[in-house]
Amino acid sequence: xxxxxxxxxxxxxxxxxxxxxxxxxxxxxxxxxxxxxxxxxxxxxxxxxxxxxxxxxxxxxxxxxxxxxxxxxxxxxxxxxxxxxxxxxxxxxxxxxxxxxxxxxxxxxxxxxxxxxxxxxxxxxxxxxxxxxxxxxxxxxxxxxxxxxxxxxxxxxxxxxxxxxxxxxxxxxxxxxxxxxxxxxxxxxxxxxxxxxxxxxxxxxxxxxxxxxxxxxxxxxxxxxxxxxxxxxxxxxxxxxxxxxxxxxxxxxxxxxxxxxxxxxxxxxxxxxxxxxxxxxxxxxxxxxxxxxxxxxxxxxxxxxxxxxxxxxxxxxxxxxxxxxxxxxxxxxxxxxxxxxx
Amino acid sequence: xxxxxxxxxxxxxxxxxxxxxxxxxxxxxxxxxxxxxxxxxxxxxxxxxxxxxxxxxxxxxxxxxxxxxxxxxxxxxxxxxxxxxxxxxxxxxxxxxxxxxxxxxxxxxxxxxxxxxxxxxxxxxxxxxxxxxxxxxxxxxxxxxxxxxxxxxxxxxxxxxxxxxxxxxxxxxxxxxxxxxxxxxxxxxxxxxxxxxxxxxxxxxxxxxxxxxxxxxxxxxxxxxxxxxxxxxxxxxxxxxxxxxxxxxxxxxxxxxxxxxxxxxxxxxxxxxxxxxxxxxxxxxxxxxxxxxxxxxxxxxxxxxxxxxxxxxxxxxxxxxxxxxxxxxxxxxxxxxxxxxxxxxxxxxxxxxxxxxxxxxxxxxxxxxxxxxxxxxxxxxxxxxxxx
Amino acid sequence: xxxxxxxxxxxxxxxxxxxxxxxxxxxxxxxxxxxxxxxxxxxxxxxxxxxxxxxxxxxxxxxxxxxxxxxxxxxxxxxxxxxxxxxxxxxxxxxxxxxxxxxxxxxxxxxxxxxxxxxxxxxxxxxxxxxxxxxxxxxxxxxxxxxxxxxxxxxxxxxxxxxxxxxxxxxxxxxxxxxxxxxxxxxxxxxxxxxxxxxxxxxxxxxxxxxxxxxxxxxxxxxxxxxxxxxxxxxxxxxxxxxxxxxxxxxxxxxxxxxxxxx
Numbered sequence: 001x002x003x004x005x006x007x008x009x010x011x012x013x014x015x016x017x018x019x020x021x022x023x024x025x026x027x028x029x030x031x032x033x034x035x036x037x038x039x040x041x042x043x044x045x046x047x048x049x050x051x052x053x054x055x056x057x058x059x060x061x062x063x064x065x066x067x068x069x070x071x072x073x074x075x076x077x078x079x080x081x082x083x084x085x086x087x088x089x090x091x092x093x094x095x096x097x098x099x100x101x102x103x104x105x106x107x108x109x110x111x112x113x114x115x116x117x118x119x120x121x122x123x124x125x126x127x128x129x130x131x132x133x134x135x136x137x138x139x140x141x142x143x144x145x146x147x148x149x150x151x152x153x154x155x156x157x158x159x160x161x162x163x164x165x166x167x168x169x170x171x172x173x174x175x176x177x178x179x180x181x182x183x184x185x186x187x188x189x190x191x192x193x194x195x196x197x198x199x200x201x202x203x204x205x206x207x208x209x210x211x212x213x214x215x216x217x218x219x220x221x222x223x224x225x226x227x228x229x230x231x232x233x234x235x236x237x238x239x240x241x242x243x244x245x246x247x248x249x250x251x252x253x254x255x256x257x258x259x260x261x262x263x264x265x266x267x268x269x270x271x272x273x274x275x276x277x278x279x280x281x282x283x284x285x286x287x288x289x290x291x292x293x294x295x296x297x298x299x300x301x302x303x304x305x306x307x308x309x310x311x312x313x314x315x316x317x318x319x320x321x322x323x324x325x326x327x328x329x330x331x332x333x334x335x336x337x338x339x340x341x342x
Numbered sequence: 343x344x345x346x347x348x349x350x351x352x353x354x355x356x357x358x359x360x361x362x363x364x365x366x367x368x369x370x371x372x373x374x375x376x377x378x379x380x381x382x383x384x385x386x387x388x389x390x391x392x393x394x395x396x397x398x399x400x401x402x403x404x405x406x407x408x409x410x411x412x413x414x415x416x417x418x419x420x421x422x423x424x425x426x427x428x429x430x431x432x433x434x435x436x437x438x439x440x441x442x443x444x445x446x447x448x449x450x451x452x453x454x455x456x457x458x459x460x461x462x463x464x465x466x467x468x469x470x471x472x473x474x475x476x477x478x479x480x481x482x483x484x485x486x487x488x489x490x491x492x493x494x495x496x497x498x499x500x501x502x503x504x505x506x507x508x509x510x511x512x513x514x515x516x517x518x519x520x521x522x523x524x525x526x527x528x529x530x531x532x533x534x535x536x537x538x539x540x541x542x543x544x545x546x547x548x549x550x551x552x553x554x555x556x557x558x559x560x561x562x563x564x565x566x567x568x569x570x571x572x573x574x575x576x577x578x579x580x581x582x583x584x585x586x587x588x589x590x591x592x593x594x595x596x597x598x599x600x601x602x603x604x605x606x607x608x609x610x611x612x613x614x615x616x617x618x619x620x621x622x623x624x625x626x627x628x629x630x631x632x633x634x635x636x637x638x639x640x641x642x643x644x645x646x647x648x649x650x651x652x653x654x655x656x657x658x659x660x661x662x663x664x665x666x667x668x669x670x671x672x673x674x675x676x677x678x679x680x681x682x683x684x685x686x687x688x689x690x691x692x693x694x695x696x697x698x699x700x701x702x703x704x705x706x707x708x709x710x711x712x713x714x715x716x717x718x719x720x721x722x723x724x725x726x727x728x729x730x
Numbered sequence: 731x732x733x734x735x736x737x738x739x740x741x742x743x744x745x746x747x748x749x750x751x752x753x754x755x756x757x758x759x760x761x762x763x764x765x766x767x768x769x770x771x772x773x774x775x776x777x778x779x780x781x782x783x784x785x786x787x788x789x790x791x792x793x794x795x796x797x798x799x800x801x802x803x804x805x806x807x808x809x810x811x812x813x814x815x816x817x818x819x820x821x822x823x824x825x826x827x828x829x830x831x832x833x834x835x836x837x838x839x840x841x842x843x844x845x846x847x848x849x850x851x852x853x854x855x856x857x858x859x860x861x862x863x864x865x866x867x868x869x870x871x872x873x874x875x876x877x878x879x880x881x882x883x884x885x886x887x888x889x890x891x892x893x894x895x896x897x898x899x900x901x902x903x904x905x906x907x908x909x910x911x912x913x914x915x916x917x918x919x920x921x922x923x924x925x926x927x928x929x930x931x932x933x934x935x936x937x938x939x940x941x942x943x944x945x946x947x948x949x950x951x952x953x954x955x956x957x958x959x960x961x962x963x964x965x966x967x968x969x970x971x972x973x974x975x976x977x978x979x980x981x982x983x984x985x986x987x988x989x990x991x992x993x
Contacts, residue, residue: 124857137955138826141855141856167960171954218897220897253991303610320971322968325972341981342984349927350926350928391919395920
């Protein structure tokens, strides 16, 4: 079979047919950021698809916002069977109340089994308000889902203490079951270009938002986070090479900058930035050790780090016994490449 | 017998521990390295009422009793012996003398600002010829109308360099000596004739002011006589008894910190392919120390309870001071040994704690004096007055 | 002004160890600390009280075995606190039901102008309680504030918008949730602390105890959520070496960093 015949076959575009009546289904409320669909929305559609298949139900997407109709097709491509669009100039960032009303009205008619949101600031507020209005249960920051067939309840796993372990909870009775989905936890589904659909418009009653943006917070300085409490740290050692690159990496990641005693001796960091049992003991989620050999006193100070990435030219460097990911290379070669990608 | 702390004391400890972790610990190294006095910390403690932790609330204190005071000293002792010493001299002997023997008027005038940290206190007893031999003081107090003129001086006075109030012991009648010839005074350091002559440069507790005070025709109004004229010695001995106990509490804190550090290092440091914690010699050191600490803790808080319930405690307070200071020294010595070279480095807190611990066996009554007190009390029960 | 602060506690993570291989959580030292974000909320309330005058009442975020959390709030400076006695199933987090209880409690207190609580919990990472309360009362909400002021029937808050900060405003009554790390809770006055725990002095009547099932009835205390187990991340594999060119190494490193930094 040659490619052109295949194309002809596929060109009988799969028009997605929606279910006749409302009732049930796994719904995904889309996160729109700067006029584009957030990745988490498509990830959620993917998760919704597998749940819906097990439930024998349909997947629906909801788009809220100004001029969002053109974002409907990716939702179909990701696996949605239907899409509702509530487009109205009144819907704008930081004015979530109209959204809640739209969703509440829509879901009162459609009676979803499951409603998924992205675990984003907007998604969280919508999910909680909606769950409360409709009497549903809400599980936030879900990273994995399974289905309890007996009660058609979604079992969602969510991280405890930032991911030390996971609790699994379900909402067996109350409906809808609301879930906020952790970005990046579910894989991006395959976007089938031949899957298309006709989104349905939903009426919007504009509501005056009750929270008003006054303007930029003039002169507001958030409290400084000390190194020992920093969740992300990029640290330099004697073999770091160009310290400016290390600093750039820290900025790119939004991380605190630190170093070992070698970095202090080299004049790159201050005494209060020394990661060492004789300096600051840290417990970040992520610790990037650039050119740090890793003696006992430094390594004892990063014991509690969640994930350690180490870059050092010497394959016998003690840091490699501690690090999760080891790059045996010159930092001056790896850092530019890393900065290019990030 | 109920060995649990009351809810209010547990809550107090938790609050103090958080304060110490956030406000005291970050400054400890600098106090030592730069020879600074923790004035800001004293102010913050005062604002929270902790500089009067054992004094009644009507005098600005917390009303937490001697137990509360021991808790404060223990938590401070864990982290910074210098800060604990500043606090101990202020509450435990400086202000305490006024609390034990002051008139209502004196308490209202002096104890309340002392409890709130608005003023800092020191205790002026020791002189160059009168250390353990406290009765040998020479500072003279001569009555002149409605005031007294003090001449002389004191040495090794903790907080002396920055105190606002010093409770001073002086010889009011040389003929009578200790029995009826010694009077205590509340001296305000802004008065004419009061001078801070010099500061001691010490091996440890370098975050404290240890000053030599000089009195030259220092005029003290008669209303500032503390207790009865001529009965100052007894009054001061009572005060020292109280102060002793909390010194043991600070020693307990220091020992606990040393043990924690030793345990942590033993489980972290690997030599010969295995952590030090697996070596029997290390395990025995730690077991011995932990046992001493348990015994000390029981002793400290039992004596605090006796004070709070009005029972006699002189002999036990001496035991607490003696045992607490020696356990403290033993603990930090052991911690230093376990830390090896790291313990000797000035970049690490062990060596500072080592230097800080030693003084506890010397000041507030040397351990020799404590032993004399204990033995005297024991023999007195048999009707024997021993002469040391 | 009447301010409600909803405040809870969490097991201090420094006292527990997760054994991934055994699939178990070992609590070596059972100590509780106040939810960090709720502490910020309490501090925000006390600052507003100092600025414009207010009565600050503390309520618990969830079921508690004793009233210690409420005593801590009183010691720090709250004027009143109510311990809500009872249980909601076996789950320590049941915000939908707790919302019902808190609404009833707040109504019994005579309502409020401002409700402050933490934007998220340290352990379960759930931020829904404050928002549910806003919906239940029909009030506007501001989530994740870094600073709050309130005057004359309006509340202003600073919130994060990407890398910058915005000031937003709403009319009272409203709910504002505080971001963790936004404000440092003051230390309690030691005399007040002693009195709160002894139940004497001015604060003797400041702490009350109400029963949850009296406020909402036992039926309404049935939990919506059920615990279905725990899951553990894979065991940590240290020393994974990446080979290849600098670009290949950088790619692997970037993937890992993105995953860890986002989550």
